[in-house]
Amino acid sequence: MQTALLYLLTVLIWGSTWFAIEFQLGEVAVEVSLVYRFGLAALLLWLWCLWRKLPMQMPAPMHLSVALMALLNFALNYFLLYQAQLHLTSAMAAIAFSTMLLMNIINTRLFFGQPIAKRIYAGALLGIAGIAVLFAPDLTELSLANTSLLGLLLVLSGTLSASFGNMLSVRNSRRGLAILPMNAWGMLYGSLALAALALLNGKTFTISSEPTYLWSLLYLSVFGSVIAFGSYFALLKRMGPEKASYVIVLFPLVAVVFSSLFEGFQWQVSTVVGFCLVLTGNALVLTPFYKLKLLWLRFKPGKRLPVVT
Template identity: 60%
Template sequence: MRSTVLYVLTVLIWGSTWLAIEYQLGVVAPEVSLVYRFSIAALLMWVYCLIKKLPMQFSLENHLFFMTLACCNFGFNYLILYWAQDYLTSAMTSIAFSTLLIMNIINTRIFFGKPIAPRIFIGATLGLAGIIGLFWQDVKTLDFASEAIIGLGLSLAGTFVASLGNMTSVRNSKNDIGIMQGNAWGMLYGSLFLLTFTLISGSEFSFDTRLPYIVSLLYLSIFGTVIAFACYFVLLKDIGPEKASYSVVLFPVVAVTLSMMFEGFVWQSSTVIGFVLVLTGNIVVLTPVHRFRRLFAADKPIEQS
Protein backbone atom coordinates (compact mmCIF):
# COMPACT_ATOMS: atom_id res chain seq x y z
CA MET A 1 0.00 0.00 0.00
CA ARG A 2 2.85 2.40 0.82
CA SER A 3 4.47 1.84 -2.57
CA THR A 4 1.14 2.42 -4.32
CA VAL A 5 0.58 5.72 -2.51
CA LEU A 6 4.13 6.90 -3.17
CA TYR A 7 3.88 5.92 -6.83
CA VAL A 8 0.61 7.80 -7.33
CA LEU A 9 2.01 10.85 -5.54
CA THR A 10 5.15 10.85 -7.70
CA VAL A 11 3.20 10.62 -10.96
CA LEU A 12 0.62 13.26 -9.97
CA ILE A 13 3.17 15.73 -8.57
CA TRP A 14 5.75 15.50 -11.34
CA GLY A 15 3.01 15.35 -13.95
CA SER A 16 1.53 18.59 -12.65
CA THR A 17 4.78 20.53 -12.21
CA TRP A 18 4.89 21.25 -15.95
CA LEU A 19 1.71 23.28 -15.68
CA ALA A 20 2.96 24.98 -12.51
CA ILE A 21 6.04 26.14 -14.44
CA GLU A 22 3.75 28.04 -16.82
CA TYR A 23 2.71 30.30 -13.91
CA GLN A 24 6.40 31.07 -13.23
CA LEU A 25 6.93 32.58 -16.67
CA GLY A 26 6.19 36.08 -17.87
CA VAL A 27 7.01 38.56 -15.10
CA VAL A 28 10.02 37.16 -13.23
CA ALA A 29 13.07 35.98 -15.19
CA PRO A 30 13.27 32.14 -15.25
CA GLU A 31 16.70 32.10 -13.60
CA VAL A 32 15.41 34.30 -10.76
CA SER A 33 12.40 32.04 -10.20
CA LEU A 34 14.75 29.06 -10.07
CA VAL A 35 16.93 30.80 -7.49
CA TYR A 36 13.82 31.19 -5.33
CA ARG A 37 12.71 27.60 -5.97
CA PHE A 38 15.97 25.86 -5.14
CA SER A 39 16.80 28.15 -2.24
CA ILE A 40 13.53 27.15 -0.59
CA ALA A 41 14.10 23.47 -1.44
CA ALA A 42 17.70 23.54 -0.20
CA LEU A 43 16.64 25.13 3.08
CA LEU A 44 14.01 22.44 3.64
CA MET A 45 16.44 19.64 2.72
CA TRP A 46 19.11 20.95 5.09
CA VAL A 47 16.63 21.31 7.93
CA TYR A 48 15.56 17.70 7.38
CA CYS A 49 19.15 16.40 7.30
CA LEU A 50 20.12 18.33 10.42
CA ILE A 51 17.03 17.18 12.32
CA LYS A 52 17.80 13.57 11.34
CA LYS A 53 21.46 14.19 12.26
CA LEU A 54 22.67 12.79 8.94
CA PRO A 55 26.42 13.06 8.23
CA MET A 56 27.02 16.09 6.02
CA GLN A 57 30.83 16.18 5.78
CA PHE A 58 32.34 14.83 2.58
CA SER A 59 35.63 14.89 0.71
CA LEU A 60 36.60 17.55 -1.83
CA GLU A 61 36.18 15.00 -4.63
CA ASN A 62 32.60 14.30 -3.56
CA HIS A 63 31.87 18.01 -3.38
CA LEU A 64 32.98 18.33 -7.00
CA PHE A 65 30.41 15.70 -7.91
CA PHE A 66 27.80 17.52 -5.79
CA MET A 67 28.53 20.59 -7.90
CA THR A 68 28.12 18.55 -11.08
CA LEU A 69 24.83 17.21 -9.73
CA ALA A 70 23.78 20.78 -8.95
CA CYS A 71 24.49 22.02 -12.46
CA CYS A 72 22.82 19.08 -14.19
CA ASN A 73 19.91 18.11 -11.93
CA PHE A 74 19.20 21.11 -9.71
CA GLY A 75 20.07 24.07 -11.86
CA PHE A 76 20.76 24.55 -15.53
CA ASN A 77 18.65 21.62 -16.74
CA TYR A 78 15.61 23.33 -15.22
CA LEU A 79 16.65 26.70 -16.62
CA ILE A 80 16.81 25.25 -20.15
CA LEU A 81 13.41 23.57 -19.67
CA TYR A 82 11.93 26.84 -18.39
CA TRP A 83 13.21 28.49 -21.55
CA ALA A 84 11.65 25.68 -23.60
CA GLN A 85 8.24 26.38 -22.11
CA ASP A 86 8.41 29.92 -23.45
CA TYR A 87 7.92 28.24 -26.86
CA LEU A 88 5.88 25.11 -26.04
CA THR A 89 2.91 24.08 -23.97
CA SER A 90 3.60 22.15 -20.77
CA ALA A 91 2.22 19.01 -22.46
CA MET A 92 4.71 19.08 -25.32
CA THR A 93 7.65 19.82 -23.02
CA SER A 94 6.77 16.95 -20.69
CA ILE A 95 6.47 14.48 -23.57
CA ALA A 96 9.87 15.54 -24.94
CA PHE A 97 11.33 15.15 -21.45
CA SER A 98 10.16 11.52 -21.30
CA THR A 99 13.05 10.72 -23.67
CA LEU A 100 15.13 10.89 -20.48
CA LEU A 101 14.69 7.12 -20.20
CA ILE A 102 16.48 6.44 -23.46
CA MET A 103 19.18 9.04 -22.74
CA ASN A 104 19.80 7.46 -19.33
CA ILE A 105 20.29 4.02 -20.87
CA ILE A 106 22.73 5.35 -23.47
CA ASN A 107 24.68 7.34 -20.89
CA THR A 108 24.75 4.36 -18.54
CA ARG A 109 26.46 2.44 -21.34
CA ILE A 110 28.93 5.28 -21.94
CA PHE A 111 29.84 6.00 -18.31
CA PHE A 112 29.35 2.62 -16.60
CA GLY A 113 29.73 0.12 -19.44
CA LYS A 114 26.30 -1.46 -19.02
CA PRO A 115 25.24 -3.27 -22.25
CA ILE A 116 22.31 -1.91 -24.22
CA ALA A 117 19.56 -4.50 -24.82
CA PRO A 118 18.28 -4.84 -28.42
CA ARG A 119 14.82 -3.67 -27.38
CA ILE A 120 16.35 -0.29 -26.52
CA PHE A 121 16.98 0.39 -30.19
CA ILE A 122 13.35 -0.46 -30.99
CA GLY A 123 12.10 1.82 -28.22
CA ALA A 124 14.45 4.61 -29.27
CA THR A 125 13.23 4.37 -32.87
CA LEU A 126 9.61 4.57 -31.74
CA GLY A 127 10.43 7.50 -29.49
CA LEU A 128 12.18 9.38 -32.27
CA ALA A 129 9.27 8.72 -34.63
CA GLY A 130 6.92 9.99 -31.93
CA ILE A 131 8.85 13.22 -31.46
CA ILE A 132 8.72 13.78 -35.24
CA GLY A 133 4.96 13.16 -35.15
CA LEU A 134 4.43 15.60 -32.28
CA PHE A 135 6.23 18.38 -34.15
CA TRP A 136 5.30 17.28 -37.66
CA GLN A 137 3.72 20.60 -38.65
CA ASP A 138 7.09 22.30 -38.13
CA VAL A 139 9.35 19.43 -39.16
CA LYS A 140 7.75 19.06 -42.59
CA THR A 141 8.57 22.69 -43.44
CA LEU A 142 12.17 22.35 -42.13
CA ASP A 143 11.85 25.76 -40.52
CA PHE A 144 14.42 25.47 -37.75
CA ALA A 145 13.71 29.05 -36.69
CA SER A 146 10.12 28.23 -35.75
CA GLU A 147 9.13 28.45 -32.12
CA ALA A 148 8.18 24.76 -31.90
CA ILE A 149 11.54 23.57 -33.22
CA ILE A 150 13.40 25.93 -30.89
CA GLY A 151 11.31 24.68 -27.98
CA LEU A 152 11.94 21.05 -28.96
CA GLY A 153 15.68 21.65 -29.18
CA LEU A 154 15.72 23.29 -25.75
CA SER A 155 13.59 20.50 -24.26
CA LEU A 156 15.91 17.78 -25.54
CA ALA A 157 18.98 19.74 -24.44
CA GLY A 158 17.56 20.19 -20.94
CA THR A 159 16.68 16.51 -20.83
CA PHE A 160 20.21 15.51 -21.84
CA VAL A 161 21.68 17.72 -19.11
CA ALA A 162 19.31 16.09 -16.60
CA SER A 163 20.50 12.66 -17.76
CA LEU A 164 24.09 13.65 -17.01
CA GLY A 165 22.90 14.62 -13.55
CA ASN A 166 21.32 11.21 -13.13
CA MET A 167 24.65 9.60 -14.00
CA THR A 168 26.28 11.74 -11.33
CA SER A 169 23.66 10.58 -8.83
CA VAL A 170 24.41 6.94 -9.73
CA ARG A 171 28.10 7.61 -9.14
CA ASN A 172 27.35 9.15 -5.75
CA SER A 173 25.22 6.17 -4.72
CA LYS A 174 27.98 3.77 -5.77
CA ASN A 175 30.27 5.68 -3.42
CA ASP A 176 27.87 5.23 -0.46
CA ILE A 177 26.69 8.83 -0.36
CA GLY A 178 23.24 9.15 1.15
CA ILE A 179 20.60 10.35 -1.29
CA MET A 180 19.19 12.97 1.05
CA GLN A 181 22.63 14.40 1.89
CA GLY A 182 23.65 14.42 -1.77
CA ASN A 183 20.44 16.20 -2.73
CA ALA A 184 20.83 18.73 0.10
CA TRP A 185 24.32 19.68 -1.06
CA GLY A 186 23.24 19.57 -4.70
CA MET A 187 20.29 21.90 -4.15
CA LEU A 188 22.45 24.29 -2.14
CA TYR A 189 25.10 24.43 -4.85
CA GLY A 190 22.38 24.64 -7.50
CA SER A 191 20.83 27.72 -5.92
CA LEU A 192 24.29 29.33 -5.61
CA PHE A 193 25.18 28.60 -9.24
CA LEU A 194 21.85 29.97 -10.42
CA LEU A 195 22.36 33.06 -8.27
CA THR A 196 25.81 33.59 -9.83
CA PHE A 197 24.40 33.14 -13.34
CA THR A 198 21.63 35.62 -12.58
CA LEU A 199 24.06 38.25 -11.30
CA ILE A 200 26.39 37.83 -14.29
CA SER A 201 23.53 37.96 -16.81
CA GLY A 202 22.22 41.14 -15.21
CA SER A 203 18.70 39.80 -14.69
CA GLU A 204 16.53 41.85 -12.38
CA PHE A 205 15.62 40.34 -9.03
CA SER A 206 11.91 40.97 -9.14
CA PHE A 207 9.03 39.14 -7.52
CA ASP A 208 5.51 38.54 -8.75
CA THR A 209 3.14 39.14 -5.85
CA ARG A 210 0.16 37.65 -7.66
CA LEU A 211 -1.29 34.53 -6.07
CA PRO A 212 -0.71 32.15 -9.05
CA TYR A 213 3.03 32.89 -9.02
CA ILE A 214 3.42 32.50 -5.26
CA VAL A 215 1.35 29.30 -5.09
CA SER A 216 3.15 27.72 -8.07
CA LEU A 217 6.55 28.67 -6.60
CA LEU A 218 5.74 27.03 -3.26
CA TYR A 219 4.26 24.01 -5.03
CA LEU A 220 7.35 23.55 -7.20
CA SER A 221 9.70 24.03 -4.25
CA ILE A 222 7.95 21.88 -1.66
CA PHE A 223 6.04 19.29 -3.67
CA GLY A 224 7.82 19.25 -7.04
CA THR A 225 11.35 19.29 -5.61
CA VAL A 226 11.44 18.04 -2.00
CA ILE A 227 8.45 15.70 -1.65
CA ALA A 228 8.44 14.22 -5.17
CA PHE A 229 12.14 13.39 -5.05
CA ALA A 230 11.70 11.85 -1.59
CA CYS A 231 8.79 9.69 -2.81
CA TYR A 232 10.71 8.62 -5.90
CA PHE A 233 13.84 7.64 -3.99
CA VAL A 234 11.81 5.58 -1.51
CA LEU A 235 10.24 3.85 -4.50
CA LEU A 236 13.70 3.11 -5.88
CA LYS A 237 14.50 1.37 -2.62
CA ASP A 238 11.17 -0.46 -2.27
CA ILE A 239 10.35 -1.63 -5.79
CA GLY A 240 13.57 -1.06 -7.73
CA PRO A 241 14.52 1.39 -10.48
CA GLU A 242 12.84 -0.52 -13.31
CA LYS A 243 9.32 -0.32 -11.86
CA ALA A 244 9.86 3.14 -10.38
CA SER A 245 10.92 4.45 -13.79
CA TYR A 246 7.42 3.86 -15.15
CA SER A 247 6.49 7.15 -13.46
CA VAL A 248 8.46 8.94 -16.19
CA VAL A 249 6.19 7.25 -18.74
CA LEU A 250 2.98 8.14 -16.93
CA PHE A 251 3.51 11.75 -15.89
CA PRO A 252 3.18 13.06 -19.49
CA VAL A 253 -0.38 11.68 -19.37
CA VAL A 254 -1.08 13.90 -16.35
CA ALA A 255 0.67 16.86 -17.99
CA VAL A 256 -1.33 16.51 -21.21
CA THR A 257 -4.62 16.24 -19.31
CA LEU A 258 -3.89 19.40 -17.31
CA SER A 259 -2.71 21.23 -20.43
CA MET A 260 -6.01 20.43 -22.12
CA MET A 261 -7.90 21.80 -19.11
CA PHE A 262 -5.90 24.98 -18.46
CA GLU A 263 -3.91 25.80 -21.62
CA GLY A 264 -6.39 24.84 -24.32
CA PHE A 265 -4.09 22.14 -25.70
CA VAL A 266 -5.67 20.87 -28.93
CA TRP A 267 -5.08 17.39 -30.32
CA GLN A 268 -4.22 16.88 -33.97
CA SER A 269 -3.87 13.55 -35.76
CA SER A 270 -0.06 13.87 -35.87
CA THR A 271 -0.04 14.81 -32.17
CA VAL A 272 -2.04 11.73 -31.20
CA ILE A 273 0.21 9.44 -33.26
CA GLY A 274 3.34 11.05 -31.82
CA PHE A 275 2.10 10.82 -28.24
CA VAL A 276 1.24 7.13 -28.62
CA LEU A 277 4.60 6.35 -30.25
CA VAL A 278 6.58 8.11 -27.51
CA LEU A 279 4.71 6.26 -24.74
CA THR A 280 5.00 2.95 -26.58
CA GLY A 281 8.71 3.45 -27.12
CA ASN A 282 9.28 4.16 -23.44
CA ILE A 283 7.26 1.11 -22.40
CA VAL A 284 9.30 -1.08 -24.78
CA VAL A 285 12.51 0.32 -23.27
CA LEU A 286 11.37 -0.43 -19.73
CA THR A 287 9.91 -3.87 -20.34
CA PRO A 288 12.38 -6.80 -20.52
CA VAL A 289 11.84 -9.38 -23.27
CA HIS A 290 11.00 -12.15 -20.81
CA ARG A 291 7.94 -10.21 -19.68
CA PHE A 292 6.62 -10.08 -23.23
CA ARG A 293 7.26 -13.80 -23.54
CA ARG A 294 5.31 -14.51 -20.38
CA LEU A 295 2.49 -12.27 -21.60
CA PHE A 296 2.21 -14.05 -24.93
CA ALA A 297 2.55 -17.45 -23.23
CA ALA A 298 -0.34 -16.55 -20.94
CA ASP A 299 -2.52 -15.83 -23.99
CA LYS A 300 -1.91 -19.25 -25.54
CA PRO A 301 -4.66 -21.84 -25.04
CA ILE A 302 -3.80 -24.80 -22.86
CA GLU A 303 -3.45 -27.95 -24.93
CA GLN A 304 -5.64 -30.89 -23.98
CA SER A 305 -3.86 -34.19 -23.44
Protein backbone atom coordinates in the same frame (compact mmCIF):
# COMPACT_ATOMS: atom_id res chain seq x y z
CA MET B 1 4.31 -0.71 -0.84
CA GLN B 2 7.01 1.87 -0.14
CA THR B 3 8.33 1.65 -3.70
CA ALA B 4 4.79 1.99 -5.08
CA LEU B 5 4.26 5.10 -2.94
CA LEU B 6 7.51 6.62 -4.22
CA TYR B 7 6.34 5.94 -7.79
CA LEU B 8 2.92 7.49 -7.18
CA LEU B 9 4.33 10.60 -5.54
CA THR B 10 6.88 11.16 -8.31
CA VAL B 11 4.38 10.67 -11.14
CA LEU B 12 1.61 12.84 -9.71
CA ILE B 13 3.88 15.65 -8.53
CA TRP B 14 6.14 15.92 -11.56
CA GLY B 15 3.20 15.43 -13.90
CA SER B 16 1.56 18.51 -12.39
CA THR B 17 4.71 20.65 -12.10
CA TRP B 18 4.77 21.17 -15.88
CA PHE B 19 1.51 23.10 -15.48
CA ALA B 20 2.74 24.96 -12.36
CA ILE B 21 5.84 26.16 -14.25
CA GLU B 22 3.56 28.14 -16.60
CA PHE B 23 2.77 30.53 -13.70
CA GLN B 24 6.49 31.20 -13.16
CA LEU B 25 7.04 32.58 -16.65
CA GLY B 26 6.73 36.21 -17.68
CA GLU B 27 7.19 38.89 -15.00
CA VAL B 28 10.23 37.40 -13.23
CA ALA B 29 13.33 36.24 -15.11
CA VAL B 30 13.62 32.46 -15.50
CA GLU B 31 16.99 32.31 -13.70
CA VAL B 32 15.65 34.34 -10.78
CA SER B 33 12.53 32.20 -10.38
CA LEU B 34 14.73 29.11 -10.31
CA VAL B 35 16.96 30.69 -7.65
CA TYR B 36 13.87 31.23 -5.50
CA ARG B 37 12.63 27.69 -6.15
CA PHE B 38 15.81 25.79 -5.33
CA GLY B 39 16.95 28.27 -2.69
CA LEU B 40 13.73 27.72 -0.74
CA ALA B 41 13.97 23.95 -1.32
CA ALA B 42 17.58 23.94 -0.07
CA LEU B 43 16.59 25.90 3.05
CA LEU B 44 13.80 23.46 3.87
CA LEU B 45 16.05 20.45 3.32
CA TRP B 46 18.84 21.89 5.46
CA LEU B 47 16.42 22.65 8.31
CA TRP B 48 15.02 19.13 8.10
CA CYS B 49 18.46 17.48 8.01
CA LEU B 50 19.71 19.55 10.96
CA TRP B 51 16.54 18.87 12.95
CA ARG B 52 16.90 15.13 12.27
CA LYS B 53 20.65 15.41 13.03
CA LEU B 54 21.61 13.79 9.73
CA PRO B 55 25.34 13.80 8.92
CA MET B 56 26.08 16.65 6.51
CA GLN B 57 29.87 16.34 6.29
CA MET B 58 31.37 15.13 3.03
CA PRO B 59 34.95 14.81 1.75
CA ALA B 60 36.05 17.42 -0.78
CA PRO B 61 35.88 15.08 -3.83
CA MET B 62 32.27 14.23 -2.93
CA HIS B 63 31.42 17.94 -2.77
CA LEU B 64 32.72 18.30 -6.32
CA SER B 65 30.62 15.36 -7.49
CA VAL B 66 27.48 16.71 -5.80
CA ALA B 67 28.11 20.18 -7.20
CA LEU B 68 28.40 18.77 -10.73
CA MET B 69 25.23 16.73 -10.19
CA ALA B 70 23.46 19.90 -9.05
CA LEU B 71 24.70 21.88 -12.03
CA LEU B 72 23.29 19.26 -14.42
CA ASN B 73 20.13 18.26 -12.53
CA PHE B 74 18.93 21.47 -10.91
CA ALA B 75 20.57 24.40 -12.73
CA LEU B 76 21.19 23.72 -16.43
CA ASN B 77 18.34 21.22 -16.77
CA TYR B 78 15.65 23.49 -15.35
CA PHE B 79 16.96 26.65 -16.96
CA LEU B 80 16.58 25.00 -20.38
CA LEU B 81 13.17 23.50 -19.52
CA TYR B 82 11.76 26.83 -18.29
CA GLN B 83 13.04 28.50 -21.46
CA ALA B 84 11.44 25.75 -23.55
CA GLN B 85 8.02 26.35 -22.01
CA LEU B 86 8.09 29.87 -23.40
CA HIS B 87 7.61 28.16 -26.78
CA LEU B 88 5.69 24.96 -25.89
CA THR B 89 2.65 23.95 -23.86
CA SER B 90 3.34 22.03 -20.68
CA ALA B 91 1.97 18.82 -22.25
CA MET B 92 4.25 18.97 -25.28
CA ALA B 93 7.27 19.75 -23.09
CA ALA B 94 6.47 16.81 -20.78
CA ILE B 95 6.08 14.43 -23.71
CA ALA B 96 9.44 15.46 -25.18
CA PHE B 97 11.05 15.15 -21.75
CA SER B 98 9.93 11.49 -21.61
CA THR B 99 12.86 10.68 -23.92
CA MET B 100 15.00 10.76 -20.76
CA LEU B 101 13.96 7.14 -20.28
CA LEU B 102 15.91 6.18 -23.40
CA MET B 103 18.81 8.46 -22.47
CA ASN B 104 19.04 6.95 -18.98
CA ILE B 105 19.15 3.41 -20.34
CA ILE B 106 21.90 4.25 -22.82
CA ASN B 107 23.88 6.22 -20.21
CA THR B 108 23.51 3.35 -17.74
CA ARG B 109 25.24 1.15 -20.30
CA LEU B 110 27.97 3.70 -20.92
CA PHE B 111 28.70 4.62 -17.30
CA PHE B 112 27.91 1.41 -15.41
CA GLY B 113 28.48 -1.27 -18.05
CA GLN B 114 24.97 -2.72 -18.15
CA PRO B 115 24.25 -4.44 -21.52
CA ILE B 116 21.59 -3.03 -23.84
CA ALA B 117 19.02 -5.49 -25.21
CA LYS B 118 17.98 -5.32 -28.86
CA ARG B 119 14.43 -4.28 -27.94
CA ILE B 120 15.90 -1.09 -26.45
CA TYR B 121 17.15 0.03 -29.86
CA ALA B 122 13.69 -0.65 -31.34
CA GLY B 123 12.10 1.30 -28.49
CA ALA B 124 14.48 4.20 -29.06
CA LEU B 125 13.54 4.36 -32.74
CA LEU B 126 9.83 4.36 -31.84
CA GLY B 127 10.39 7.12 -29.32
CA ILE B 128 12.28 9.30 -31.82
CA ALA B 129 9.59 8.64 -34.44
CA GLY B 130 6.93 9.62 -31.92
CA ILE B 131 8.62 12.93 -31.13
CA ALA B 132 8.91 13.64 -34.87
CA VAL B 133 5.18 12.92 -35.39
CA LEU B 134 4.22 15.07 -32.40
CA PHE B 135 6.06 18.04 -33.85
CA ALA B 136 5.27 17.26 -37.50
CA PRO B 137 3.23 20.48 -37.99
CA ASP B 138 6.18 22.55 -36.72
CA LEU B 139 8.87 20.61 -38.53
CA THR B 140 7.34 21.15 -41.98
CA GLU B 141 8.86 24.62 -42.11
CA LEU B 142 12.36 24.68 -40.70
CA SER B 143 13.35 28.28 -39.98
CA LEU B 144 14.72 30.45 -37.21
CA ALA B 145 11.18 31.68 -36.62
CA ASN B 146 10.00 28.16 -35.79
CA THR B 147 9.67 28.65 -32.02
CA SER B 148 8.21 25.20 -31.39
CA LEU B 149 11.28 23.61 -32.93
CA LEU B 150 13.44 25.79 -30.69
CA GLY B 151 11.38 24.65 -27.72
CA LEU B 152 11.91 21.01 -28.67
CA LEU B 153 15.68 21.49 -28.93
CA LEU B 154 15.73 23.19 -25.52
CA VAL B 155 13.73 20.36 -23.91
CA LEU B 156 15.97 17.67 -25.37
CA SER B 157 19.11 19.53 -24.25
CA GLY B 158 17.72 19.92 -20.74
CA THR B 159 16.71 16.25 -20.74
CA LEU B 160 20.23 15.13 -21.67
CA SER B 161 21.63 17.32 -18.88
CA ALA B 162 19.20 15.72 -16.40
CA SER B 163 20.16 12.23 -17.56
CA PHE B 164 23.85 12.90 -16.88
CA GLY B 165 22.83 14.28 -13.49
CA ASN B 166 20.91 11.06 -12.80
CA MET B 167 24.05 9.03 -13.44
CA LEU B 168 25.98 11.14 -10.93
CA SER B 169 23.17 10.73 -8.39
CA VAL B 170 23.36 6.94 -8.73
CA ARG B 171 27.16 7.00 -8.37
CA ASN B 172 26.98 9.23 -5.29
CA SER B 173 24.35 6.96 -3.68
CA ARG B 174 26.45 3.87 -4.39
CA ARG B 175 29.32 5.56 -2.58
CA GLY B 176 27.20 5.77 0.55
CA LEU B 177 25.87 9.34 0.38
CA ALA B 178 22.36 9.61 1.85
CA ILE B 179 19.61 11.06 -0.37
CA LEU B 180 18.48 14.00 1.79
CA PRO B 181 21.94 15.40 2.64
CA MET B 182 22.96 14.98 -1.01
CA ASN B 183 19.89 16.91 -2.16
CA ALA B 184 20.36 19.58 0.52
CA TRP B 185 23.90 20.28 -0.66
CA GLY B 186 22.92 19.83 -4.30
CA MET B 187 20.05 22.32 -4.24
CA LEU B 188 22.24 24.81 -2.38
CA TYR B 189 24.92 24.49 -5.07
CA GLY B 190 22.27 24.60 -7.80
CA SER B 191 20.70 27.81 -6.49
CA LEU B 192 24.14 29.44 -6.21
CA ALA B 193 24.95 28.48 -9.82
CA LEU B 194 21.61 29.89 -10.99
CA ALA B 195 22.20 33.11 -9.02
CA ALA B 196 25.59 33.50 -10.73
CA LEU B 197 23.93 32.92 -14.11
CA ALA B 198 21.28 35.54 -13.34
CA LEU B 199 23.93 38.10 -12.38
CA LEU B 200 25.99 37.36 -15.48
CA ASN B 201 22.89 37.87 -17.64
CA GLY B 202 22.12 41.16 -15.89
CA LYS B 203 18.82 39.98 -14.41
CA THR B 204 17.13 41.87 -11.58
CA PHE B 205 16.09 39.95 -8.47
CA THR B 206 12.44 40.96 -8.35
CA ILE B 207 9.48 38.88 -7.27
CA SER B 208 5.89 38.89 -8.44
CA SER B 209 3.07 39.63 -6.01
CA GLU B 210 0.60 37.61 -8.08
CA PRO B 211 -0.97 34.85 -5.95
CA THR B 212 -0.58 32.34 -8.82
CA TYR B 213 3.16 33.03 -8.96
CA LEU B 214 3.66 32.72 -5.20
CA TRP B 215 1.53 29.58 -4.80
CA SER B 216 3.15 27.88 -7.78
CA LEU B 217 6.60 28.81 -6.42
CA LEU B 218 5.72 27.23 -3.07
CA TYR B 219 4.37 24.11 -4.78
CA LEU B 220 7.42 23.75 -7.02
CA SER B 221 9.81 24.22 -4.08
CA VAL B 222 8.15 21.90 -1.56
CA PHE B 223 6.53 19.26 -3.73
CA GLY B 224 8.31 19.56 -7.09
CA SER B 225 11.82 19.83 -5.60
CA VAL B 226 12.03 18.51 -2.02
CA ILE B 227 9.51 15.65 -2.17
CA ALA B 228 9.63 14.64 -5.85
CA PHE B 229 13.43 14.67 -6.17
CA GLY B 230 13.77 12.81 -2.88
CA SER B 231 11.32 10.16 -4.08
CA TYR B 232 12.90 9.85 -7.53
CA PHE B 233 16.48 9.64 -6.29
CA ALA B 234 15.35 6.96 -3.81
CA LEU B 235 13.92 5.01 -6.76
CA LEU B 236 17.20 5.44 -8.65
CA LYS B 237 19.07 3.99 -5.67
CA ARG B 238 16.62 1.11 -5.16
CA MET B 239 16.00 0.05 -8.74
CA GLY B 240 18.65 1.62 -10.95
CA PRO B 241 18.04 4.37 -13.55
CA GLU B 242 16.93 2.02 -16.34
CA LYS B 243 13.92 0.86 -14.25
CA ALA B 244 13.18 3.87 -12.06
CA SER B 245 12.91 6.01 -15.20
CA TYR B 246 9.59 4.32 -15.93
CA VAL B 247 7.95 7.19 -14.01
CA ILE B 248 8.96 9.42 -16.91
CA VAL B 249 6.61 7.45 -19.15
CA LEU B 250 3.67 8.12 -16.85
CA PHE B 251 3.87 11.78 -15.88
CA PRO B 252 3.25 13.12 -19.42
CA LEU B 253 -0.23 11.61 -19.04
CA VAL B 254 -0.81 13.82 -16.00
CA ALA B 255 0.64 16.83 -17.81
CA VAL B 256 -1.61 16.29 -20.84
CA VAL B 257 -4.69 16.20 -18.61
CA PHE B 258 -3.73 19.49 -16.93
CA SER B 259 -2.84 21.11 -20.26
CA SER B 260 -6.13 20.00 -21.85
CA LEU B 261 -8.16 21.33 -18.92
CA PHE B 262 -6.41 24.65 -18.30
CA GLU B 263 -4.24 25.57 -21.32
CA GLY B 264 -6.59 24.80 -24.19
CA PHE B 265 -4.31 22.06 -25.52
CA GLN B 266 -6.00 20.71 -28.66
CA TRP B 267 -5.59 17.03 -29.50
CA GLN B 268 -4.90 16.27 -33.15
CA VAL B 269 -4.31 13.06 -35.06
CA SER B 270 -0.54 13.67 -35.00
CA THR B 271 -0.70 14.21 -31.21
CA VAL B 272 -2.44 10.88 -30.61
CA VAL B 273 -0.19 8.93 -33.00
CA GLY B 274 3.01 10.51 -31.68
CA PHE B 275 1.96 10.06 -28.07
CA CYS B 276 1.19 6.37 -28.68
CA LEU B 277 4.53 5.84 -30.42
CA VAL B 278 6.41 7.39 -27.50
CA LEU B 279 4.55 5.28 -24.95
CA THR B 280 4.93 2.12 -27.03
CA GLY B 281 8.64 2.70 -27.46
CA ASN B 282 9.12 3.31 -23.76
CA ALA B 283 7.04 0.26 -22.82
CA LEU B 284 9.07 -1.85 -25.25
CA VAL B 285 12.28 -0.63 -23.65
CA LEU B 286 11.16 -1.67 -20.17
CA THR B 287 9.43 -4.98 -20.97
CA PRO B 288 11.75 -8.02 -21.17
CA PHE B 289 11.45 -10.08 -24.35
CA TYR B 290 10.24 -13.19 -22.55
CA LYS B 291 7.28 -11.23 -21.13
CA LEU B 292 6.40 -9.93 -24.59
CA LYS B 293 6.52 -13.51 -25.90
CA LEU B 294 4.27 -14.79 -23.09
CA LEU B 295 1.82 -11.93 -23.76
CA TRP B 296 1.74 -12.78 -27.47
CA LEU B 297 1.18 -16.49 -26.77
CA ARG B 298 -1.60 -15.70 -24.34
CA PHE B 299 -3.59 -13.66 -26.84
CA LYS B 300 -2.62 -15.51 -30.03
CA PRO B 301 -5.70 -17.22 -31.56
CA GLY B 302 -5.83 -20.88 -30.59
CA LYS B 303 -2.78 -20.50 -28.33
CA ARG B 304 -3.97 -19.68 -24.85
CA LEU B 305 -1.75 -20.24 -21.87
CA PRO B 306 -3.29 -21.71 -18.71
CA VAL B 307 -4.25 -19.10 -16.13
CA VAL B 308 -2.46 -19.66 -12.81
CA THR B 309 -4.64 -18.95 -9.77
